[in-house]
Amino acid sequence: MLLRRNMLLMGRPSVPQLTVSSGTDQTASFECVSAGNPKPNIMCHGTQEINLTEKVSKSKLDSVRADNNPSLNNNIKCCATNLHGEECSYIYNYVSVNDSGEYHCREKHGQTKTVKVQVFENDFLELLELNKSITIQDKDIANFCIQSKVHSNPKAQCQWITPKGSIVQCMETRYFSGESIFKMCNPEPGQYQIQLKAGKKIVTENMSICITDTPKFQLIQNLSRITCKIKGVLPVRVSWKTYPSVSNFSVWKETLADTPEYSDSKQFCHKDIVVSRPLSDVNNQFVQCCCSYNTGSVCSEKTLVKMPSENSFYLVVACSLLSFAFMLVSVLLFHFMCKKKPGYETQIQMIQMVGPSDNDYIYIDFKDFEYNQKLEFPRENLELGKELGSGAFGMVVQATAYGISKPGVSMQVAVKMLKEKHQAVEKEALMSELKMLSYIGHHINIVNLLGACTGTGPIYLIFQFCRYGDLLNYLRNNREHFYKSLTDAFNKDRFSSLYNNYQRKRNCSDFVQSGENSYMPMSPVNKEHEALLSYMDINEDIFENEDDEDLQTLTYEDLLSFSYQVAKGMEFLSSKNCLHRDLAARNILVTQGGLVKIGDFGLARDIENDSNYVVRGNARLPVKWMAPESIFKGMYTMQSDVWAYGILLWEIFSLGVTPYPGIKVDNTFYAMIDRGFHMERPYYASESVYKVMCHCWALEPKARPSFSKLLDFMECQLSDVEERLYYNVKRQKNGDSVYKNAPVTPKPHEPVEEDVHQSSFTDSSCDSETTQSEDNIEITAL
Incomplete structure (x- = not known):
């Protein structure tokens, strides 16, 4: 077998x-x-x-x-x-x-x-399956996923834009033979957009999710009518059910409601529905409000309707008047509480880390720190002058200080003080600022504290005076004197002053000989600025020489110099665990020799009338300079200051154009920021500088460069430009008629002016390749 x-x-x-x-x-x-x-x-x-x-x-x-x-x-x-x-x-x-x-x-x-075989010559993308309108019960949402089926070549990339404007990457559950299945689970109700990309093919589709639950009813009876308010979805059929006796609810009469009133609800795809009828129609009867849907009927609780008596009428009127009075008082109290100005707080804050995360920190309170009496300056040696700025809490005035730098020598200073009518907490905040600044110390690119008057009389904080005001107005006022290339500067009778300036730089200690030729790593600005490329003791040279000779030009190199110096100052602040929180061109001051200094002018700024400060919550904030985590979560870190530095670079290389020109700060603006949209390259910026801006605007804070890396990049840019400048200066000085210096900045389009009403957002230009050229260097350090 x-x-x-x-x-x-x-x-x-x-x-x-x-x-x-x-x-x-x-x-x-x-x-x-x-x-x-x-x-x-x-x-x-x-x-x-x-x-x-x-x-x-x-x-x-x-x-x-x-x-x-x-x-x-x-x-x-x-x-x-x-x-x-x-x-x-x-x-x-x-x-x-x-x-x-x-x-x-x-x-x-x-x-x-x-079998049918199709071979595609070019990129192919087809959305095979997507339910564009989904209605689902609330009880089923926990296990629900949106599914889309896509046929593509090459393999499709997919992302969702949620109702809140955030971007969510699709979850791929299957891919075989060019067909992908994408899912997104636990969705919230609202309008969605799916964005698909395969090679050069792009497909975008909209879809909506409506989550329904049991309609909510509210029956309201006044002196003459009974009203039913319903929160539910459409389509719906609304009717009244009346019961003549409490003893027999099985007998009832249904009447179709008159034309309902519809209005949008806060919940997506839901409506607020209102119907009413006279009390006389249903007096002494039990009433229900009923809604009919495709899935069945849902009704409100039964309520007994009775016509009000005369006494009831007066009682209702009295209660209504009392309610109105209470509401009026509440509104007035709320108004005055909102109008009450918040206490003064300096923008620059020192933080102390309290956890492993970069966001785990607290602001250090300097209230109980000791005041350094060495800073005390005799009040009688201070002669106050004209007002430089005024705000809600205080002002800054120009003054003459006798003997603050050397005995018998006077110098111009800026004095920061509170207004005459101030609160005790504001005086305490100013003293805390004084203690913090003395603790931070001096730096050449910070508006340094020189002294203070804290004895009998108002508190005065004495700072360096910067003769040319803030950088924003300095750039705007010098637009017509700006030379897009150093060639222009030489060819328009500016050669002599430039050459003399750079000739002085050739004699500095950084000059390095190499055979017949020489390489000179020039400092970004003249004289005092040689300190920018070294780590000298700043305390030895915080009093500036007012007789310095200034350059008579504004060139691309100056824009790089301003950018370099701000990065230098911010690197110093970050090394001290300090956050600025309002880094912008309006808060940078310019003094002789093209030296710029970071300041904090919150006390003397009229933010109520400054369009750069937008109401958000209970405060006015410089939203266009703020990182997403600061706008949406109220979180400030070193990396949020880096974001603001990128916006500041855009201001510098547009010569003072307001960021996001023509864009109103509203919900659309916030959604675009949250999605990662960026401004286009400003007219005077090279591709490499614009690349740095885009690095600063990374949505993920950890992806942004540090101020140390930004400083290295700007130093490389300066060295590259200045080395070429020196050889061209030398050639022109020797009478060489051939001048071959290429323009420092490209000319992709005309400059953007303040009144341009167009979108300056783009989601692709920041991804463009940055090429190495004679005038640009790759930002390899980042």
């Missing part, structure tokens, strides 16, 4: 089952299965050969890449062989458009099968 069973099992191999078990757009895995007795040998051709001798043989071909294995472009063949014969199967690979069409497979017994 056993011999007979073995004889029956003997036979030729079965036709191999050759299938693609898995794959991507670049790889594929094949599987070949056959049975027979004696044991068949399986040979697979097209990738590699495998020989198995099991009774039921199974072979898996390893994944291969089409770009490095030409055999994948051939047909895949699998043959099973034993003593009784050979059976083979094929998989055909199609590589050109001409291979498209219907293919028919016919076996020897006459059965046929047809």
Whole structure:
């Protein structure tokens, strides 16, 4: 019997089952299965050969890449062989458009099968499946996922834009043979947009999710009418049900409600529906409000309706008047509380880390710190002058200080003080600022504290005076004197002053000889600015020489110099764990020799009338300079200051244009910031400088560069420009008539003026490649 069973099992191999078990757009895995007795040998051709001798043989071909294995472009063949014969199967690979069409497979017994093959010559993208309007019960939302099916070549990339404007990457659950399935689970109600991209093909579709629950009813009875307020979805049929007796609710009458009033609800796709009817129609009856949907009817609780008596009428009137009076008083109190100005607080804050995260910090309170009496300056030696700025809390005035730098020598200073009518907490805040600034110390690119008057009389904080005011107005006022290239500066009678300035730089200690030629790493500005490239003790030179000779030009190199100096000052503040929180051109001061200094003028700024400060919550904030985490979460870090530095760079290289020109700060603006949209390159910025701005505007704070790296980049840019400048200056001085210096800045378009009403946002320009050229260097440090 056993011999007979073995004889029956003997036979030729079965036709191999050759299938693609898995794959991507670049790889594929094949599987070949056959049975027979004696044991068949399986040979697979097209990738590699495998020989198995099991009774039921199974072979898996390893994944291969089409770009490095030409055999994948051939047909895949699998043959099973034993003593009784050979059976083979094929998989055909199609590589050109001409291979498209219907293919028919016919076996020897006459059965046929047809398959349609389509080969695409170019990128292809098709959204096969997406429900564009979804309504789902609230109880089912926990296990619900949006699903989309996509056919593409190459493999599609997918992202969702949520109702709040944030971007969510699609979750891919399947990809095979050019077909992808994407899911997004636990969605919130609202309007969504799916964005698909495959090569150069882009498809965008909108869809909505409406989450429904049981309608909510509210029955309100006044002196003459009964009103039913409903929160629900449309379409809906609203009716009244009346019951003449409490003893028999089985008898009722239904009346279709008069034309309902609809208004938008706070909940997406829901409506506020209002219907009413006279009390006289339903007096002494029980009433229900009923809503009918496709899924059934839902009704309110039953309520007994009674016409009010005369006493009730007067009681209702009295209660209404009292309620109105209470509401009026509440509104007035709320108004005065909102109008009450918040206490003064300096923008620059020193932080102390209290956790492992960059966001785990507290502001250090300097209230209990000791005041450094060495800073005390005799009040009688201070002669106050004209007002420089005034705000809600205080003012800054120009003054003459006698003997503050050297005995018997006077100098111009700026004095910061509170207004005459101030609160005790504001005086305490100013003293805390004084203690913090003395603790931070001095730096050449900070508006340094020189002294203070804290004795009898008002508190005065004495600072360095910067003669040219803030950087924003300095740039705007000098637009017509700006030279887009150093060539222009030389050719327009500015050569002499420039040459003399840079000739002085040639004699500095940083000059390095190298054979006949020399390389000179020039400092960004003259004289006092040589300190910017060294780490000298700043305390030895915080009093500036007012007789310094100024350059008579404003060039691209000056813009780089301003950028470099601000980065230098911010690197110093960040090393002291200080956050600025309002870094902008209006808070940078310019003094002689092109030196710029970072300041804090919150006390003397009229933010109520300054359009740069927008009401958000209970405060006025410089929203256009704020990082997303500061706008949406109220979080300030070193990296949020880096974002503001990127906006400041845009101000500098546009020569004082307000950021996001023509864009109003509203919900659309906030949504665009949250999605990662950026301003276009300003007219006077090189590609490499613009690349830095884009790095500063990374949505993820940790992806932004540090101020140390920004400082390194700006120093490289300055060295590159100044080295070329020096050789051109030398050539022109020697009478060489051939001048070959290329423009420092490109000219892609005309300058953007203040009154331009167009969008300055782009989501692609920041991704453009930055090329190395004579005038630009790659930001490799970042």
